[in-house]
Amino acid sequence: MAFIHFGMNTFTDREWGFGNDLPDLFNPTDFSADQIADTVRDGDFAGLIITAKHHDGFCLWPSQYSDYSVKQAPWRNGQGDVVGDLAAACKARDLRFGVYLSPWDRHRADYGHEGYVQFYMRQLHELLTRYGPVCEVWFDGANGGDGWYGGAAETRHIDAETYYRWPEIFALVRKLQPEAVIFAPQGGDVRWIGNEAGRVTSPCWPTVPKGSLNSDILPHGMFGAPVWRPAEVDVSIRPGWFWHEEENGSIRSAAELFDLMFATLGSGANLLLNLPPDRRGRIPALDRDAVRGMAALWRGMLARDYAGAGHITASDTENGRSGDVLLVDDVRYWQAPASVRDVSLKLMLPTRRRFDVVMLSEPLSCGVTIQHYEIEVQEHPRGAFRRVAGGEAVGHCCLVALGGPVEAIAMRVRLFSSDRAPALRRLALYREPKRVYPPTIMRDERGLVVITARDGAAVLYTADGTDPASSGTLYRKPFLFAGGTVRACLAMHAAETGREAIYGLLPTLIRIVEASAPGAEVLLTGRGGGWRSSVGPGHSARIVMTFPARTCIYGVVLTPVEGEPAPVTYAVANGDDGREILSGRFDNMAANAASREIRFREAVCCTRLVLTFSRATGESPVLSIGSLKLLSR
Secondary structure, eight states, X not given: OEEEOOSHHHHHTOSSOOSOOOGGGOOOSSOOHHHHHHHHHHTTOSEEEEXXXXXXXXXXXXXXXXXXXXXXXXXXXXXXXXXXXXXXXHHHTTOXXXXXXXXXXXXXXXXXXXXXXXXXXXXXXXXHHHSSOOSEEEOOSOXXXXXXXXXXXXXXXXXXXXXXXXXXXXXXXXXXXXXXXXEEXXXXXXXXXXXXXXXXXXXXXXXXXXXXXXTTHHHHOOTTOSEEOOEEEEEESSSSSSOOGGGGGGOOOHHHHHHHHHHHXXXXXXXXXXXXXXXXXXXXXXXXXXXHHHHHHHHHHHTOOTTTTOXXXXXXXXXXXXTTHHHHOSSSOEEOOTTOOEEEXXXXXXXXXXXXXXXXXXXXXXXXXXXXXXXXXXXXXXSOEEEEEEXXXXXXXXXXXXXXXXXXXXXXXXXXXXXXXOEESEEEEEOOOOOOOOOEEEEOTTSEEEEEOGGGOOEXXXXXXXXXXXXXXXXXXXXXXXXXXXXXXXSSSGGGOOEEEEEOSOGGGOEEEEESSSXXXXXXXXXXXXXXXXXXXXXXXXXXXXXXXXXXXXEEEEEOOTTSOOBOEEEXXXXXXXXXXXXXXXXXXXXOOOOEEEEEEEEEEEEEEEEEEXXXXXXXXXXXXXXXXXXXX
């Protein structure tokens, strides 16, 4: 499925709007639901989910219950309906259609009070009755915090487990759209994988225990647990969820998207890839081309099954079916006798064949039957079988990359279970497609920029932010770079391999003269595992930097430490005169701990800069920062 994040944030350059932006700002210049749906179809996605209302409360449909929607916007003279147009475009292309409706509403004056829940259910009723079949309803886990709230401009906290009356909301969905899948942290039919970076860790079971799920259960599930709730992996093609022009050089390439899809679908999870439209109301060409390239790679891999014309024999069978049904039949399946827990399937190939991917699939009608598997190959008719892979969790799709090509005349799959007879629906052999990856750009603490490409491919680059495909220089060796934007691409695949890196002042030009905790010097190089400082009521994490001469700074880039509490709020001050330059918060840092840029309204020239962080994710008493970069012209 594709996720479509579009709304007020697209026009304000934010990720989480405060709820007080004027509806006049929402005015796409060339909105096309057809172009968005075509992109989704070209990417071989089953359908899309639109952010009908994000946390800022702005509604992409003309809700009769809200004064903050497309009705109040100048777009199409207040007669537009993004949700309706996308629903129609999906129907015309036989795509599934889903809606995202944020429970948190930073615009509404009654948020946090009983009246808001009734309002929310009325809006949900509108979405589920106006636009035809809905395949998935997405309830975000971000709930409560600071917001406009009708002008109160305050912080409101709610109990996310009880405030919204989830049983009533779920019942409403079941009544109005009985076939819809529900995504919600408080229950539902699918679970969050636990991160927004696209990381899937093995094993990834589709079953979980009853009740709330902790951080250990979310990514892995649990074998033999009683609740069927497979994982859904929500991840964006860009660093952010909404479109930002400055992220045009950081789009995942077709090869990187293929790897993401392989890891996600190949672990039995559902991929929900975000494709944010720009201010025209269209998917940008760079994003669209990457998605099309991903689909071409995927189709190319699946075009030929190297297990074809083979013959499968099983050590045991229950239903009398030959193991050959695994090669030709997606409906029938093979299963071991009820008392068997350890079984093997031998695939004899008609000729020696070369492959590097094994696909296994269980029949979901039997539930989860395979706890562990081993894959072995026989490279010569009289040779011994050699183990090449093994793991846990098969589910509806398990793609096993062998780490390199093997040539075999036969393959053996051993299946193990502790409490039931193993069953298998499909066995296939594929070759990974040849992929072209963007170059990698790195700068060390001395200021040397090193650009590398796989297989020694030729690279074009620029050091002034211009397009390397048209004005680039052939990269030959590392070069000194004081700061700014380096862009690079492969010489032979320029259009699909563009990369951009923004570098700040050289670390050698910065001194940290004061910090709320020792060891802050590692922030300048990004090495050493990061810096940690206590934070809480009455005390903040603080860093003071100085420069040898008056320096003009226009922003700061902060990179958190993965898996540790990160800053939520920040303030930047001119240390020369004590004046605040900018303060704010990092939206969605808990779920998406990516690098964040604090860009000043205008460059500030000084010899001393002060950074203050007063809150951490999860209200942790300690925060961590991996690195800091100062952007200077």
